[in-house]
Amino acid sequence: MEKTTHTIWVYIEKRHNTIADVSLELLSKGRKLSEKxxxxxxxxIIGHHIDELARETFKYGAQEAIVVDDSDLKDYKTLPYxxxxxxxxxxxxxxxxxxxxxxxxxxxxxxxxSNTLSGLTADCTDLQIxxxxxxxxxxxxxxxxxxxxxxxxIVATIITPDNPIQMATVREGVMEMSRLEQPxxxxxxxxxxxxxxxxxxxxxxERYQEECRVNLKCAPIIVSGGYGMGSRENFKLLKxxxxxxxxxxxxSRAAVDAGFVDHDRQVGQTGVTVRPKLYIAVGISGAIxxxxxxxxxxxxxxxxxxxxxxxxxxxxxxxxxxxMTVIPAFIEAxxxxxx
Amino acid sequence: MGYxxxxxxxxxxDTANISGEVMKPDGTVNRAKLPAxxxxxDKVALELALQVKDDMGGKVxxxxxxxxxxxxxxxxxxxxxADDVILITDRKFAGAxxxxxxxxxxxxxxxxxxxxxxxxxxxxxxxxxxQVGPQTAEKLGLPQITYTEKILNIKKGKIKVQRQxxxxxxxxxxxxxxxxxxxNDAAIPRPFKAxxxxxxxxxxxxxxTTEDLSVDIDRCGMPGSPTKVHKIESVVLSAGDHEEIEPxxxxxxxxxxxxxxxxxxx
Numbered sequence: 001m002e003k004t005t006h007t008i009w010v011y012i013e014k015r016h017n018t019i020a021d022v023s024l025e026l027l028s029k030g031r032k033l034s035e036k037x038x039x040x041x042x043x044x045i046i047g048h049h050i051d052e053l054a055r056e057t058f059k060y061g062a063q064e065a066i067v068v069d070d071s072d073l074k075d076y077k078t079l080p081y082x083x084x085x086x087x088x089x090x091x092x093x094x095x096x097x098x099x100x101x102x103x104x105x106x107x108x109x110x111x112x113x114s115n116t117l118s119g120l121t122a123d124c125t126d127l128q129i130x131x132x133x134x135x136x137x138x139x140x141x142x143x144x145x146x147x148x149x150x151x152x153x154i155v156a157t158i159i160t161p162d163n164p165i166q167m168a169t170v171r172e173g174v175m176e177m178s179r180l181e182q183p184x185x186x187x188x189x190x191x192x193x194x195x196x197x198x199x200x201x202x203x204x205x206e207r208y209q210e211e212c213r214v215n216l217k218c219a220p221i222i223v224s225g226g227y228g229m230g231s232r233e234n235f236k237l238l239k240x241x242x243x244x245x246x247x248x249x250x251x252s253r254a255a256v257d258a259g260f261v262d263h264d265r266q267v268g269q270t271g272v273t274v275r276p277k278l279y280i281a282v283g284i285s286g287a288i289x290x291x292x293x294x295x296x297x298x299x300x301x302x303x304x305x306x307x308x309x310x311x312x313x314x315x316x317x318x319x320x321x322x323x324m325t326v327i328p329a330f331i332e333a334x335x336x337x338x339x
Numbered sequence: 340m341g342y343x344x345x346x347x348x349x350x351x352x353d354t355a356n357i358s359g360e361v362m363k364p365d366g367t368v369n370r371a372k373l374p375a376x377x378x379x380x381d382k383v384a385l386e387l388a389l390q391v392k393d394d395m396g397g398k399v400x401x402x403x404x405x406x407x408x409x410x411x412x413x414x415x416x417x418x419x420x421a422d423d424v425i426l427i428t429d430r431k432f433a434g435a436x437x438x439x440x441x442x443x444x445x446x447x448x449x450x451x452x453x454x455x456x457x458x459x460x461x462x463x464x465x466x467x468x469x470q471v472g473p474q475t476a477e478k479l480g481l482p483q484i485t486y487t488e489k490i491l492n493i494k495k496g497k498i499k500v501q502r503q504x505x506x507x508x509x510x511x512x513x514x515x516x517x518x519x520x521x522x523n524d525a526a527i528p529r530p531f532k533a534x535x536x537x538x539x540x541x542x543x544x545x546x547x548t549t550e551d552l553s554v555d556i557d558r559c560g561m562p563g564s565p566t567k568v569h570k571i572e573s574v575v576l577s578a579g580d581h582e583e584i585e586p587x588x589x590x591x592x593x594x595x596x597x598x599x600x601x602x603x604x605x
Binding site for chain 1: 352354436437438441465466467468469470471472473474475476477478480482483484485486499503504505506507508509510511512513514517564565566567568569570571572573581582583584585586587588590591592594595596598599601603604
């Protein structure tokens with residue numbers, strides 16, 4: 001019998017010398033899972049000059065930070081990062097390992113799962129710890145990995161019943177970030193970097209990464225347009241409304257694919273998940289993949305010419321009409337209220 | 340000389356275009372009715388491999404793992420210009436998760452042997468996991484470059500690639516062989532060549548089963564898959580409680596009042 005633990009690990013992703021939001025979200029979620037599991041929550045950070053980041057994880061509930069620090073590890077590289085993490089996992093046998101479903105999270109996680117022969121579920125939208133009966137066998141405290149599948153048409157609960165290590169990636173913005181009032185008095189465990197020839201197979205020639213320009217996740221109001229907006233030009237109307245009511249402009253995948261709005265403003269399963277106070281969906285039919293990213297908004301106004309559009313199934317206020325007349329009327333009505 | 344490529348391709352149900360015809364009366368999708376298509380990013384991966392061949396010579400081998408019906412997909416690869424195709428099919432491979440799939444692909448690629456580049460789509464639209472490429476690279480002990488946007492050059496046994504990262508891109512140089520996973524923006528797949536389509540019309544792609552590969556059966560298919568589907572719920576389109584607002588001045592004015600009362604506005 002292989003050794004198993006009740007430990008949850010969160011792989012910490014760096015972004016411009018800070019911790020990526022998704023990693024803090026995972027620590028926040030990991031804290032709750034860890035309470036249920038009755039184990040320890042640990043953060044794993046690979047990089048250079050990262051002690052401060054390690055301490056930051058204690059504010060989100062990590063009880064221990066495993067730190068691999070070396071000047072050669074300054075920037076993310078598949079190798080050596082995945083090799084280091086795989087070796088740590090094989091040595092310490094955590095029960096659960098969580099990664100952000102970012103480009104680099106989706107680069108490292110499968111490699112590590114492949115190396116350690118662990119189960120890995122991509123892009124989970126919820127994680128729970130629960131007892132499960134599977135194939136007439138009872139399992140205690142399994143990680144339920146809940147994710148949309150089949151283009152979002154089904155929701156699947158995946159389990160890793162007979163494997164000691166359960167891994168999952170989670171998209172940014174899906175879990176809520178919650179900071180502790182009082183940070184944990186955590187330990188920093190330093191692990192030396194042991195070089196390997198394969199670490200040199202890939203070199204970074206150049207890296208260009210913008211600061212995140214758009215922060216949809218924090219916007220209290222989002223005005224979002226779909227393919228029904230018709231053109232990039234018409235999207236300006238949404239921008240005008242958003243500016244007026246203090247919101248951000250977003251779009252559905254169809255609107256992004258059509259070039260009406262930039263990709264970093266995409267809401268939905270393959271974009272950002274948002275839960276603003278108000279979400280105004282304009283000319284969005286409401287495909288499941290879009291709704292998965294916004295259906296937890298506190299209030300939803302849907303504007304669509306098609307009275308049967310699926311978006312109306314989840315909205316609070318339904319307006320049947322053409323955006324090009326409804327939005328200007330809305331803007332005018334709002335301005336009147338301000339007078 | 341030239342560079343030999345292996346391209347991993349998959350036939351997938353067209354989940355991106357769900358029409359009314361495949362919806363069941365209860366609002367769920369009838370998956371059996373979805374048409375089977377060439378996974379879009381795999382087609383782009385094949386295109387990149389063919390471009391390498393056009394520019395530098397070499398051979399392109401397309402591989403798919405799936406039911407016998409997936410032979411259709413391999414014929415499409417031939418129509419586009421692939422030199423060789425192999426269908427990996429065996430009931431014992433059924434029900435594989437990404438780990439079990441990558442194990443079989445490792446064995447397949449080791450058997451093919453002579454390669455410099457392995458291409459795959461970043462992810463397949465039926466699962467959207469993006470795991471099989473990296474998992475296969477790990478098992479082969481190869482470097483990988485995921486989210487490939489562009490191949491900048493290949494020379495002296497090295498390849499320079501631009502890949503997408505969150506909020507930007509990076510340029511990496513890798514030794515060969517390397518496994519690349521490719522995003523949609525990387526290239527536009529070429530159309531079928533009429534001549535090839537004629538030549539391969541009745542072609543039956545060679546099949547490899549467990550007997551052709553030195554695989555441990557316990558690591559294939561369902562038994563080799565650590566992840567299991569515990570529960571599946573169809574997403575049902577249902578009408579919730581909502582209030583209909585007249586798109587008139589009065590209607591919109593009342594709505595704005597409500598939102599102001601709820602402290603959402605103002």
